[in-house]
Amino acid sequence: MSRILVAICLVLGVSCSLADPLYRNDEVQVPKLDGRIVGGKDTTILQYPYQISMRLRGNHRCGGSVVATNIIVSAAHCVNTLTTVANLTIVAGSTQIWAVEPKQQELAVREFIIHPNYRTLNNDYDAAILVLDGDFEFNDSIQPIKFATERPEHDTEVVVTGWGTTTEGGSISNILQEVFVNVVENDECKKAYSIMLTSRMLCAAVTGGGKDACQGDSGGPLVLNNELLGIVSWGTGCARDGKPGVYCSVPNVRDWLEQKIEELSVVGQIDFL
Structure with a gap:
């Protein structure tokens, strides 16, 4: 999650960890990295086929959205602390995260691109593009948005x-x-x-x-x-x-997203099948 400027934390008299991506201080307005659904209900991937699970070393880290066969849009704060894409994968086509489902597909992340104006101080411009190493095969459980x-x-x-x-x-x-x-x-x-x-x-x-x-x-x-x-x-x-x-x-942030995706498409890294 994004963090408030250390100086602000000092003024407020609290301690602000900058290392743990799951850190959240509920007593001050420190942006949280990972949100969760509260007060919702069970649904299925058939209702939301663009939804993905971003995983690091097999563990769910963040959500995201399919926008092309090999591109995901997610939050910058989900990847800005990572120094490599090693062990970072995207799972699509599954309602459950602790089960392998028939239409589930998993691809490694080739690279991620963070919005150039992203600010960790308050999560401004909190958008990132993830390019996959391969292409999802679209079906009723995996569709772009x-x-x-x-x-x-x-x-x-x-x-x-x-x-x-x-x-x-x-x-x-x-x-x-x-x-x-x-x-x-x-x-x-x-x-x-x-x-x-x-x-x-x-x-x-x-x-x-x-x-x-x-x-x-x-x-x-x-x-x-x-x-x-x-x-x-x-x-x-x-x-x-x-x-x-x-x-x-x-x-x-749509102009940046579309411009960057177009640039990647021109050089053959993005497939809009």
């Missing part, structure tokens, strides 16, 4: 999915979870996060809390009308009243 082009109005219902923990500080879910939340306009969200929030971020929550994305869901999709609207990024705690989940706004 398109990028959203516009931010929706306040209170629009959206859906977020993932295998993250189902309670704050709990264990990750074996079964893919879905939860419906509502977009919170940035002016309102700033009441919770003040200077941490930027125009490249998008917030979502429900009144009274109880539904959110958190640990294990980072990098995963926030979706509206079957288009990728957001990338699970950070927040304070999980599903807390008055503390919306924060997402990288895809409409605000």
